[in-house]
Amino acid sequence: MTKIFLKERKVSGDFMIASFLFEYPLSEKNDFIKPGEFLMIKNRTEPVLAKPFSILNINRKGFTMLIKIIGRFTNYLSHSIPGEPFFFRGPYGTAFEKKLDMSKTMITVGGGCGAAPILFFNNQYPDLIEKSIIGFKNEQIKGLIEINEAVYESESGMTVIDELDKYLSERNNSEYPNVLACGSFGMCQALHKHSTERKYQLFVSLDERMGCGMGMCKGCPIKTKSGIKMVCKDGPIFKSDDIIWEW
Amino acid sequence: MNLKKNLLSLKWDGLTIKNPIVIASGPAGNGEDLSQVIDLSKIGMFTSKTVTFRRTDGNPPPRIVDVYGGIINSIGLQNAGFKAFLKETIPFLEQLQVPVIVSIASNYAEEMEIMIKELDNKKIDFLEINFSCPNIDKGKEAIGTNPNKIYETVKTLRKLTKKTLLIKFAPTDTIMELVQASVSAGATGVVLSNCPKGMKIDINTMKPILKREFGGFAGPAIKPITLNQVYQVRKEFKDILIIGTGGVINHEDALEYLMAGANLVGIGFGVMIDPLIPMRIIKKMEEWLKYRNLNYSSIFCKAQRS
Numbered sequence: 001m002t003k004i005f006l007k008e009r010k011v012s013g014d015f016m017i018a019s020f021l022f023e024y025p026l027s028e029k030n031d032f033i034k035p036g037e038f039l040m041i042k043n044r045t046e047p048v049l050a051k052p053f054s055i056l057n058i059n060r061k062g063f064t065m066l067i068k069i070i071g072r073f074t075n076y077l078s079h080s081i082p083g084e085p086f087f088f089r090g091p092y093g094t095a096f097e098k099k100l101d102m103s104k105t106m107i108t109v110g111g112g113c114g115a116a117p118i119l120f121f122n123n124q125y126p127d128l129i130e131k132s133i134i135g136f137k138n139e140q141i142k143g144l145i146e147i148n149e150a151v152y153e154s155e156s157g158m159t160v161i162d163e164l165d166k167y168l169s170e171r172n173n174s175e176y177p178n179v180l181a182c183g184s185f186g187m188c189q190a191l192h193k194h195s196t197e198r199k200y201q202l203f204v205s206l207d208e209r210m211g212c213g214m215g216m217c218k219g220c221p222i223k224t225k226s227g228i229k230m231v232c233k234d235g236p237i238f239k240s241d242d243i244i245w246e247w
Numbered sequence: 248m249n250l251k252k253n254l255l256s257l258k259w260d261g262l263t264i265k266n267p268i269v270i271a272s273g274p275a276g277n278g279e280d281l282s283q284v285i286d287l288s289k290i291g292m293f294t295s296k297t298v299t300f301r302r303t304d305g306n307p308p309p310r311i312v313d314v315y316g317g318i319i320n321s322i323g324l325q326n327a328g329f330k331a332f333l334k335e336t337i338p339f340l341e342q343l344q345v346p347v348i349v350s351i352a353s354n355y356a357e358e359m360e361i362m363i364k365e366l367d368n369k370k371i372d373f374l375e376i377n378f379s380c381p382n383i384d385k386g387k388e389a390i391g392t393n394p395n396k397i398y399e400t401v402k403t404l405r406k407l408t409k410k411t412l413l414i415k416f417a418p419t420d421t422i423m424e425l426v427q428a429s430v431s432a433g434a435t436g437v438v439l440s441n442c443p444k445g446m447k448i449d450i451n452t453m454k455p456i457l458k459r460e461f462g463g464f465a466g467p468a469i470k471p472i473t474l475n476q477v478y479q480v481r482k483e484f485k486d487i488l489i490i491g492t493g494g495v496i497n498h499e500d501a502l503e504y505l506m507a508g509a510n511l512v513g514i515g516f517g518v519m520i521d522p523l524i525p526m527r528i529i530k531k532m533e534e535w536l537k538y539r540n541l542n543y544s545s546i547f548c549k550a551q552r553s
Contacts, residue, residue: 001521001523042520047316047317047466047467047496047520048313048520049311049313049318049519049520050520050521071313072313087521089521089522208308208309209308209309209310209311209312210311211274211310211311211318211320211519212274212280212518212519212522214280214284214522215276215280216274216275216276216280216281216518216519216522217273217274217275217276217311217322217519218276218296218305218310218322218325219310219311219320219322219519220308220310220311221305221307221308221310221325222308223304223307227304228304228305228325233280247307247308
């Protein structure tokens with residue numbers, strides 16, 4: 001595991017932005033981790049499993065993550081003091097670009113902290129983004145980061161799926177839309193249903209409780225038409241048509 | 248001469264084992280991914296993930312739930328079945344530069360017999376019979392807790408192979424009877440212990456988080472229990488092979504198991520935390536022994552009072 005140091009963390013409600021510094025800066029910018037890949041991070045002393053995190057952005061000196069405070073580790077992190085060392089290993093997972101048709105433009109959808117890899121992707125491949133919808137249930141995130149594409153259910157009463165549906169209705173493009181989405185399992189499952197109704201090609205980046213994060217322990221399964229796959233290694237990105245959603 | 252290497256080495260039935268650290272069955276899969284991260288030839292032994300006769304999809308998610316001191320896991324022996332194991336995994340295991348333990352499980356004696364017969368011809372060193380996976384339905388009251396069934400099954404299997412035969416049990420108050428049944432029937436030794444059963448309830452839904460309600464409790468919290476199993480079994484069975492496993496995450500844990508009487512020490516959960524942990528444990532054990540001018544033999548069983 002490689003050492004990193006907490007540079008800064010800001011908390012707003014259930015959300016947190018945490019920045020880390022590498023112990024040794026990277027040699028080349030943006031070569032280290034690609035959108036879709038993730039890092040396994042843990043605190044220094046506790047004998048607990050490391051947790052998977054997508055990153056929001058990265059430079060030679062460090063990286064930033066958008067995190068929902070949901071369990072013991074994220075709660076611990078939300079109270080940590082800048083300078084505290086943490087450990088990470090990785091990156092793991094399949095980069096979005098390995099499964100997507102990168103010759104086509106796409107609509108990207110992020111829900112909650114699933115926004116992180118989508119914003120990272122948008123930032124890395126701005127020319128490929130036809131439209132991006134980043135949705136949050138409430139406006140807590142506004143205290144942490146400015147997201148131009150953000151929509152808030154508490155404000156508009158519309159979910160990201162409603163927003164996407166509206167966009168597709170108004171869309172003036174005869175080409176079959178491609179959609180990349182990251183969010184809760186429930187959001188991805190609902191989007192899959194929507195994709196079959198509205199006829200678009202959907203790729204989802206899934207979140208699952210992980211063990212090792214690198215495919216060994218079989219702790220993060222997803223049922224697909226070609227058998228049981230591991231979210232950590234075979235994913236987290238999957239073509240939604242390949243997933244058997246009910247298990 | 249590399250003194251450091253000799254400090255941890257041991258022999259079992261003519262087999263020289265570099266050090267007592269064993270990758271336990273399960274969390275490291277069949278070693279393909281782990282071998283990308285660590286040099287498996289530096290490990291004492293490697294145990295493959297328990298293989299079943301038929302393909303097993305495993306349990307639906309969630310399969311891992313964090314609890315204090317470890318996790319509750321409900322993997323459910325996901326594997327591609329014995330036929331695929333022979334074709335795809337055995338060639339990989341046979342080329343590893345480390346002694347290999349193949350772990351098998353079945354609720355049917357006939358299936359186990361077929362697997363043992365096939366494995367007897369392969370270039371593997373030990374066989375582990377997993378009588379104790381908490382995460383398969385039919386296993387709940389199967390062979391693994393009944394001394395008579397254990398005796399009959401092991402006796403049959405023993406006739407089919409001369410390889411070192413290990414029986415893996417979960418912690419239980421009746422462990423002496425189970426070990427006695429195994430050893431009387433010809434087992435070489437035991438693996439102590441598999442995960443005890445555990446549960447986590449989601450207070451919002453008021454239901455167990457795992458769909459099968461309970462799972463296997465793994466991690467440092469179980470070490471006092473599994474360490475005691477090793478100690479008590481060693482007290483009664485002086486000459487059998489014991490692999491002590493449960494909650495080993497650092498060299499001190501591993502040393503405790505050796506002192507309690509384990510010949511070898513398995514690491515499972517620790518590999519999930521960080522796949523480099525086994526290497527770190529080996530290095531630290533060497534340092535610990537060297538600093539005190541000790542070696543493997545001089546600490547083995549030393550916690551036993553008699």
